[in-house]
Amino acid sequence: MxxxxxxxxxxxxxxxxxxxxxxxxxxxxxxxxxxxxxxxxxxxxxxxxxxxxxxxxxxxxxxxxxxxxxxxxxxxxxxxxxxxxxxxxxxxxxxxxxxxxxxxxxxxxxxxxxxxxxxxxxxxxxxxxxxxxxxxxxxxxxxxxxxxxxxxxxxxxxxxxxxxxxxxxxxxxxxxxxxxxxxxxxxxxxxxxxxxxxxxxxxxxxxxEGQYQDEKAVEQAMCNIIAGQQSYTFVFCSSQNLDRLVSIYRAIKRSHKTLVIDLYTAFIMDKLSSISPHIPQFNWKEIHVLYTYSHAKKLAEYDKKLLYKYKKTKIEWEEIQAAPKNMVILSKDNSYFRRILLPKLGASSGAKAIYSMWHGYLERTNLAQFLKSHDIELTEIHTSxxxxxxxxxxxxxxxxxxxxxxxxxxxxxxxxxxxxxxxxxxxxxxxxx
Ligand SMILES: [Zn+2]
Known part of the structure; x- marks a missing residue:
């Protein structure tokens, strides 16, 4: 050969x-x-x-x-x-x-x-x-x-x-x-x-090698922040990193909080449900789906029926605003987060962010300064x-x-x-x- x-x-x-x-x-x-x-x-x-x-x-x-x-x-x-x-x-x-x-x-x-x-x-x-x-x-x-x-x-x-x-x-x-x-x-x-x-x-x-030894340590560190939170927690992570979604899910479950995901993440969880019963799903009781126009449009191109399927656990903006301390929001560093999501949620002092990706990606953007300018405390919790x-x-x-x-x-x-x-x-x- x-x-x-x-x-x-x-x-x-x-x-x-x-x-x-x-x-x-x-x-x-x-x-x-x-x-x-x-x-x-x-x-x-x-x-x-x-x-x-x-x-x-x-x-x-x-x-x-x-x-x-x-x-x-x-x-x-x-x-x-x-x-x-x-x-x-x-x-x-x-x-x-x-x-x-x-x-x-x-x-x-x-x-x-x-x-x-x-x-x-x-x-x-x-x-x-x-x-x-x-x-x-x-x-x-x-x-x-x-x-x-x-x-x-x-x-x-x-x-x-x-x-x-x-x-x-x-x-x-x-x-x-x-x-x-x-x-x-x-x-x-x-x-x-x-x-x-x-x-x-x-x-x-x-x-x-990063600060956290393994996924279990990541889960625990997330739990330590989320459990005592009195306002929103934004978790920045890739929706395709299913091990990490499991860690986040376990942390919010242990902390009795709600995980807010987008349609893209709901779709990933759904598509991969057959490979393991441990992958969190949009219809698990602690998980709710926040719809955005652009994601809904994309998903409708693929299969309109999915929009109805995920609607069962859809969450409205008012419900999120009504209980900030219960809400852990899976987030992406993009203009939607900066220009729509954050302004729509309005001022809520004490919001925190968890960055759960490779540190090198954080260095390539001004997310850290952006969060600081909004008084959102940022903690990095990641394992390679x-x-x-x-x-x-x-x-x-x-x-x-x-x-x-x-x-x-x-x-x-x-x-x-x-x-x-x-x-x-x-x-x-x-x-x-
Ligand atoms: Zn790889």
Whole structure:
């Protein structure tokens, strides 16, 4: 088997791995992500590039140079496989040739559908095939077995890939301190054996690990703030981070408060309800849905009936205004929050905000100053979606691969502390297993 990491050997984001049989006959691609940073290290903003053609994006080395992958080319890639629904793993799926089959988990597919509707991700899902965790499927001579992993995206997968008598394991993004941490513990106890090559993410290497150890600590810290609140609590978090929604839900339930979500979040919860009974739902008694015109319009495009379905737990502005101290409002840092939601709720002294996302995102906006100017106290409560160095080491030691290749990291040099046999590649370099 030959492998090429097109992006990700020296950066976090834009993950893309191509695998090819020794005969050259079958080629598959895992993840085609959008970068998170530019070559100058600045945040990557898609809106600056979205008017470029595919050829121009290739010329600027934004799209990976993979022959036969893109819609303007003659297709020659047998399949594309997606590990999970984060933009840095599927942001460029919009350019994949529509005849190429795309494989993903059911939960990932649901999130991609939601993002197509609300976030214009433009992924063509006509050729999508869904896989079942731990059930092998075949693409040409490649046998691929997905493994469910603990990550901030739900239904995230790692892949065991077998071909040419060799075995490769691609971890995707993972951690061991979320709501599904037993999954990693299981891999420590029952490691996948006889691995020739482990391609392992290392997001947290060389990076601060955050203040909170795990999702349980996040839940407790939220509870500590919410329980004693005498006014509104605004919680800023991604609605697609279902582990975090569970932590927030558990915190409001323990504090006897009401969680106010938007239609976008209600839709996500509903779409993903089949993957776990623990995912909070719009019709649970502590949860209410606040309708906005723009979300209602989008949802009606998809299925008008959903507007009636979610209406059962709709909450009106007056009900929120009548009981500020009971209201925990799931919020996004956008103009709707600043120009509509906050002014509509009116002055209520003592409102607090919880920022429950990566600190780097907060640094990119003036949300902290904005909240301060409105006398809203801000607290950051977050734990990473990625594994700690000690868990990376434990997984590498348990699997004992013949070599380990770093990916999804700014510090591949630090893998020397993780494992003995490291093969450090450059983007675009082909390696024969
Ligand atoms: Zn991810």
């Amino acid at each position: 030959k492998l090429t990491i097109h992006r990700g050997t020296h950066e976090i984001g834009g993950n893309c791995v191509e695998l090819c049989l020794n005969s050259g006959e079958t080629r598959i691609v895992i993840d085609v992500g959008m970068p998170l940073v530019t070559s100058d290290g600045l945040p990557f903003e898609w809106r600056h590039y979205k008017n470029l053609s595919q050829e121009q994006l290739l010329e600027q080395k934004l799209l990976p140079a993979i022959d036969g992958l893109y819609s303007y080319q003659q297709p020659s890639i047998s399949a594309v496989i997606l590990s999970h629904a984060h933009q840095d793993h599927y942001g460029f799926f919009r350019f994949i040739h529509p005849d190429i089959p795309i494989y993903m988990s059911p939960g990932t597919k649901s999130l991609v559908e939601v993002s197509n509707l609300f976030l214009n991700t433009e992924v063509n899902l006509n050729q999508t095939q869904t896989f079942t965790m731990r059930q092998p499927f075949q693409v040409g001579e490649f046998t691929i077995t997905p493994y469910l992993m603990d990550h901030s995206a739900p239904d995230a997968a790692a892949f065991l890939i077998e071909a040419d008598g060799q075995r490769l394991f691609y971890t995707g993004d993972f951690r061991g301190h979320g709501r599904k941490k037993v999954l990693l513990e299981r891999l420590f106890k029952e490691p996948i054996s006889d691995i020739d090559c482990l391609i392992m993410e290392g997001t947290l290497l060389g990076r601060g 979606g990625h594994a700690y160095a000690e868990d990376l080491k434990k997984l590498a030691d348990a699997m004992n691969p013949r070599c380990l290749i770093p990916i999804h990291t700014f510090y591949p040099d630090q893998y020397g502390d993780i494992y003995k046999e490291i093969v450090q590649l450059d983007d675009g370099q082909t390696y024969c297993l």
